[in-house]
Amino acid sequence: xxxxxxFHRGGADVAQAERAREAAVEAALAxxxxxxxxxxxxxxxxxxxxxxxxIGLKSLVMSDGPIGVRGVRxxxxxxxxxxxxxxxxxxxxxxxxxxxxxxLLAQEARRKGVHVLLAPTVNLHRSPLGGRHxxxxxxxxxxxxxxxxxxxxxxxxxxxxxxxxxxxxxDAETDRFTVNNVISERALREVYLAPFEAIxxxxxxxxxxxxxxxxxxxxxxxxxxxxxEVLRGEWGFDGxxxxxxxxxxxxxxxxxxxxxxxxxxxxxxxxxxxxDAVRAGEVERAxxxxxxxxxxxxxxxxxxxEDAEPVVTHVPGEIDGEALAREIARxxxxxxRNEDGALPLRPGKVALIGAAARDARVMGGGSATVFPxxxxxxxxxxxxxxxxxxxxxxxxxxxxxxxxxxxQGFELHAVCRDADGAVIGTCGVPNGQIHWTxxxxxxxxxxxxxxxxxxxxxxxxxxTGPHTFGIKGAGAFVLAIDxxxxxxxxxxxxxxxxxxxxxxxxxxxxxxxxxxGEAIEVSLVHVVDEVPADDITFTLAHQEPLRDxxxxxxxxxxxxxxxxxxxxxVATTDRVESEGYDRTDLHLPGRQNDLVSAVAxxxxxTVVIVNSGAPVELPWRDEVAAVLLSWFAGQECGAAxxxxxxxAHEPGGRLPTTWGSFxxxxxxxxxxxxxxxxxxxxVFIGYRAWEREGRSPxxxxxxxxxxxxxxxxxxxxxxxxxxxxxRNSGERAGREVVQxxxxxxxxxxxxxxxxxxxxxxxxxxxxxxxxxxxxLPRRAFExxxxxxxxxxxxxxxxxxxVGRSIADRRVRTTVxx
Numbered sequence: 001x002x003x004x005x006x007f008h009r010g011g012a013d014v015a016q017a018e019r020a021r022e023a024a025v026e027a028a029l030a031x032x033x034x035x036x037x038x039x040x041x042x043x044x045x046x047x048x049x050x051x052x053x054x055i056g057l058k059s060l061v062m063s064d065g066p067i068g069v070r071g072v073r074x075x076x077x078x079x080x081x082x083x084x085x086x087x088x089x090x091x092x093x094x095x096x097x098x099x100x101x102x103x104l105l106a107q108e109a110r111r112k113g114v115h116v117l118l119a120p121t122v123n124l125h126r127s128p129l130g131g132r133h134x135x136x137x138x139x140x141x142x143x144x145x146x147x148x149x150x151x152x153x154x155x156x157x158x159x160x161x162x163x164x165x166x167x168x169x170x171d172a173e174t175d176r177f178t179v180n181n182v183i184s185e186r187a188l189r190e191v192y193l194a195p196f197e198a199i200x201x202x203x204x205x206x207x208x209x210x211x212x213x214x215x216x217x218x219x220x221x222x223x224x225x226x227x228x229e230v231l232r233g234e235w236g237f238d239g240x241x242x243x244x245x246x247x248x249x250x251x252x253x254x255x256x257x258x259x260x261x262x263x264x265x266x267x268x269x270x271x272x273x274x275x276d277a278v279r280a281g282e283v284e285r286a287x288x289x290x291x292x293x294x295x296x297x298x299x300x301x302x303x304x305x306e307d308a309e310p311v312v313t314h315v316p317g318e319i320d321g322e323a324l325a326r327e328i329a330r331x332x333x334x335x336x337r338n339e340d341g342a343l344p345l346r347p348g349k350v351a352l353i354g355a356a357a358r359d360a361r362v363m364g365g366g367s368a369t370v371f372p373x374x375x376x377x378x379x380x381x382x383x384x385x386x387x388x389x390x391x392x393x394x395x396x397x398x399x400x401x402x403x404x405x406x407x408q409g410f411e412l413h414a415v416c417r418d419a420d421g422a423v424i425g426t427c428g429v430p431n432g433q434i435h436w437t438x439x440x441x442x443x444x445x446x447x448x449x450x451x452x453x454x455x456x457x458x459x460x461x462x463x464t465g466p467h468t469f470g471i472k473g474a475g476a477f478v479l480a481i482d483x484x485x486x487x488x489x490x491x492x493x494x495x496x497x498x499x500x501x502x503x504x505x506x507x508x509x510x511x512x513x514x515x516x517g518e519a520i521e522v523s524l525v526h527v528v529d530e531v532p533a534d535d536i537t538f539t540l541a542h543q544e545p546l547r548d549x550x551x552x553x554x555x556x557x558x559x560x561x562x563x564x565x566x567x568x569x570v571a572t573t574d575r576v577e578s579e580g581y582d583r584t585d586l587h588l589p590g591r592q593n594d595l596v597s598a599v600a601x602x603x604x605x606t607v608v609i610v611n612s613g614a615p616v617e618l619p620w621r622d623e624v625a626a627v628l629l630s631w632f633a634g635q636e637c638g639a640a641x642x643x644x645x646x647x648a649h650e651p652g653g654r655l656p657t658t659w660g661s662f663x664x665x666x667x668x669x670x671x672x673x674x675x676x677x678x679x680x681x682x683v684f685i686g687y688r689a690w691e692r693e694g695r696s697p698x699x700x701x702x703x704x705x706x707x708x709x710x711x712x713x714x715x716x717x718x719x720x721x722x723x724x725x726x727r728n729s730g731e732r733a734g735r736e737v738v739q740x741x742x743x744x745x746x747x748x749x750x751x752x753x754x755x756x757x758x759x760x761x762x763x764x765x766x767x768x769x770x771x772x773x774x775x776l777p778r779r780a781f782e783x784x785x786x787x788x789x790x791x792x793x794x795x796x797x798x799x800x801x802v803g804r805s806i807a808d809r810r811v812r813t814t815v816x817x
Contacts, residue, residue, distance in 0.1 A: 017309055021300040024308035028055040028296050029289065037292045038275040043265025046245075046437040046535075047072040049295065056306020060299055062163075062242075062263075063112065065119030066135060066151075067363055067634060068370035069105055071112040073440045076430030080370035081108055081321035081635070082363055085613050086121060088332035088631035090137035091653035091704075093737045093759055095150035097328060102154020102162075104319045109160040115302040116161040116207060116240075118367075122148045122195040123211075125614070125657045126171040126685050127667045131582040134364035134613020134632055136171075138656035139686030140701065141191050142756050142780075145198030152203035159312030161302055163242055164199050165209035167220060167231065168192050170244075172670035172677070173582045177247075179672045180214040183679040188215075189784040189791075190683050193226075197235055206239040206298050210259060212247045218257075221247045227258030240298045251277050260291040264437075322636055329633040329640035334653035335626065335705040336698075342607055342625035344647025344707065348564025350391050352379060353556045353599060354592075355398040356571035356611045359408060363632050364613050366579025371430040372635040378569055378609065381638025385646055392563065396556035397549060397595040399573050399588065403470045403506040403541035406432025410522070410542070412457035416442055419451040429455065432540035434526075452527045455540050460519040465545030467514045469522070472506040473538030476527035479509050482520040486510025505575065506541030549591045553598050560603040567645070568596055571611035582670045586617045586662045596620045609641065615659040618698060629653070647707065654704035654737045654805070658687050660697030666690060687806045688752035702756075702805035708734035712810030713769070717800045719815040723773040724802050728764040735763045738772055738802060741809065742780050745797030751783065754801060776800075781817055793817075 032040070036052060044050040044059070051059035064070050068080035081104065083089070089098055109117055121132075125139035137144040152162045169181045169192050183192065199205055208231065210220040220226070221243045231237045241260045248254045248262035251269040255277075262268035277283040296305060303310030335343065360377040363369060382391055406412070410432060416425040425442035434455060438447050461467060469486065471477050474493035479486050487509035514520060524540045560566035570592040576583060587593075600606040600623040607626040610616065611633075621627055628651060633640060643649040662668065666689035667681050684692050687701035708730025715724045724738050738761075743754035758774035778793070785792040797816050803809035 017311075021297070021308045024305060025293060025296040025300055027307070028057065028305060029293055031055050032292065034278060034285065034288070035272070035275045037288050038278075039271050040295055041261050041274065041288070041291050042268040042271035043261070043263040045266065045439045046264040047439065049261065057296070057299055058304035060116065060295070060302070060304060061114050062116040062118055063109065063114040064367045065105060065117045066121060067368060068372070069108040069112055069114055069117060070370045071114060074435040075427065075440065076371040077428055078112060079373040081325060082370050082372040082375075083325050084329045084332050084634040084637075085134045085364060085632035086137050087134050087613050087656060088633060088653070089151070089328060090143060090147045090656035091332040091334055091631065092328065093143070093654050093656075094331065094761055095146050097331060098147045098150030099154035099157075100319070100324060101328060102151040102156075103158055103316050104154075104321055104324050106155045106158020106160040107316070107319055108321070109155075110158065110315065114160065115304060116163060116298070117155055118163050118165065118209060120148050120151045120162065121165055122199065123166055123169070123171050124192060124195070124685065126679070127670050128586055128615045128657075128662070128665050129583045129668060129670045130171055130614070131173045131577060132364070132366065132579050133657075134577055135366075135368050135579070139658060140656070140756050141194035142198075143656055143759075144195040145202075148195055149199045149203040152199055152205045156203070156206060157312065158315050159302060159310055161206035161240075161298055163207035163209040163240070164196060164205045166211035166244055167196055167208050168211060168226060169215050169679075170211035170213055173580055174671050175675070177212045178675060180217055180676045181679060182216060182676055184682055185786050185789070186784040187679055187682045191685065193230070196231070200231070200235045200237050206301055208237065208239060208241050209244055210241060210247065212244050219247075219249065221259050222250060222253035222257035224257045232258060238294070238297065240294045252282050255283055255287045255291060260294045325634045326636035326640045326643070329630075329637055330643050330649050331652035332631055332633065333640070333644050333651040334629040334655055334703070335651040336629060336655070336659070336703060337621060337624070337627040338705050339625045342565070342605055343628070343645060345565055345645050348390070349562070350382065350386060351556075351559040351563035351566045351603075352382060352391060352393045352569070353396040353559065353566060353595070354569035354571070355395050355400065357393065357567075357569035358395070360637050361571050361573070361611055361632060362634050362637050364577055364579070365574035368579070375635050376638035378638045378641050381640070381642035382567075382645070384639070385642045392559050394556040394559040395552055396568065396599070397552055397591040399571055399590040399592055400543070401590050402573075402575055403468060403508060403543045404574065406459070406522075406540040406542040409460045409462060410457060412455055412522075412540070414442065415454040415456060416445045416450055417452045417454070418449045424449055432542065434536060434538055436536040450528055452525055453536060454523060454525045456521070456523040458519045459522050459542075461514045461516050461544070463545050464514065464516045466511050467545060468508050468511045468543040470506040470508040470510075470541040471524065471538065472504060472541055473526065475538065477538070478523075478525040480523040481510060481512045482514075482522075484512070486512075506539060549594075553591065553595050556595060557598050557602045560599045560606065563603065564605065566599050566603040566606045567609065568599055568606060569609045569611055570596060572613070572616065577613050586615060588616050593619055597623060600624045607645070615657060617661050618659075621698060650707040650734055651704070652706070652735055654702050654739075655699055656701075658690055658697045658701045659699040660690070660695070664695045664697065666693045666695065683752065688755065691753045691806070700805045700807035702737075702739050703807070704737070704805070706734045706736070708732050708766070710734075710736045710804070712803060715800060715802045715811045715813050717776070717813050717815050719776065719817045721773050721775050722758065722800050722802065723771060724811070725769060725771045726762070727769040728766055731766055733763070733765045735761055736804075737761050738774075739805065740774055740776070741801045741806065742776070743799040743801055744794075745799060745814065754806070755780070756806075
């Protein structure tokens, strides 16, 4: 493919092309009648807007991200690259790597016929309890803005649009559809709006997605002030504003609040309802024209509007997705502890322990789900590189204490039947979960003919014993295992959440005694018209035989005692971290903490891999030799882990979020009271709050070790830039993330003690020195003046502090501004 990007053209050419696109937009707009305009602002189905052939407009297709591009079908028939989670990407502290990730996803989107990626998520880690934190970048607005801007630039360099989300303050999942987040204007400006503002200014995204929640009394899909006055007015955003799915609630409120598109369709507050509101005099026709103009502009930019040249005319060259996924993963791993050089692994026998070592969790739950062609587990990765006979494996402790989606050992397909029982269509499915809209139905299947869906196939168990099977979803079901019917009844929906069938826990419905290696038939029939719904969503769930936890831990201890190094993989589950609900604590599920302590007592050379998307408590962290945080590391997690554990590559990550105990965490309130959630902490979240409270976390923001040492020699600054000199004082080449913090010379209780203002990655060989200069943004010295409703430059003396983390600042200098 041609590697020339269209945005390399000169400024005059770019401006001329932009004017030509605007002219094409206006010409197309002038040819539309009111009903067509209103229809264009409403999804025609779950993932697309209607095409209008009369004006040369093709249907605009959207897809979930952010770690991959699923496309419009919830199916493994069209697999996707699965990159590491956003917390992992932010842990690289590398904007260029984020840009390359975005470029790969644009490649994936083009392959799947997708024009707009519903990503990135740039909400903040306000509280460690946020269930969807794996899908957001960081607790710090500056780091979030930098990584998010790189991601957007990468995606849009491939001619695919982005929708930066969720605008704004969708920082937790509890009551997310109805919660009113009460936030001061200063906290909004300095913290929660800051990443969006930075991305709009620096990356010029073609889309924004508004959140479900309300802010200060107004739902975000109708927030005239934040959307029209701030986003569009002050910041100059000229892209599309799309609702989160089902978030739009009022025709007049949404269109006047700056919402361009209501998704999903076809039943929304726009379409005929919007046209009727205009005719009734309730809505100005000009408001509709503004929204349609934004939709047509996006269509022109992505190349689906006739007579409009797309922004990107020559797409980037082909990227190897598996190689990039592996690179991002190892660059994201954060080594937070490494006593006596426990890593890289020393020669000898390795005992690999943990259920997640065999069945890695590579992504978070919810709409971020994609279906890769392969997943390399830690067991796979280490087995591929260690000498024969050097590696043993033990389960140790399984964190999955509930049923999970039927996956390992299952070979399933779906059979669709009409009311007479005749087969009208079939398709393969990636696992035990069906999540279909009308556009997902197998070839030949139409909603009016579909009566039932049977999820059927074989299951080959890995273990002998009682296997439990269950069902997630609402409606009539028949569950049969190995020829025996275990359930035939109706499961009722017991939650108000419209996505409860997707996020709720499975219900156990039968237990069968099975033998390892012997395949059996499984069948789950769902009658789709018993409980009317827009989607067909249900799950066959499964749980392997539960062995005695003490027995499993004892086996792991024996394996660790016989090895030179014990590597324990601990993990969260999709019932702990997922879209749809928040956490109630920071514990690792099951008996995993007991497992680590027991293994460490048996083998002092114990390395622990933490497979989670967000902070968890590590009560045993001082008992083990090394702790490596792997996040949800994507499909190549095991290969990347082998690279890092063996020393072929060093772990490159730094913490994008503070890790500490729940008891010490300064901000933990995520449950609304009487429908409201006060952000009473103001600007003090993350490390800002930890420092204000004088509390010491387990691992500070920015912390991360490599396989070499660094000596910081000097920093100089004129207030607009800072120049840092440092030396690789270790014995091997390495990469360091230089972090620059700004601290007011005079203590001020209304401002954080210090905050991140710049960072840069540097590389050097053993004994080599390197110098890097970074810009200090003017905004770093500004505060939001609530009295005058504007930014105010805070003159005075500041310390420029540079080092390896917020808690490990090595050199400093003073500037007066």
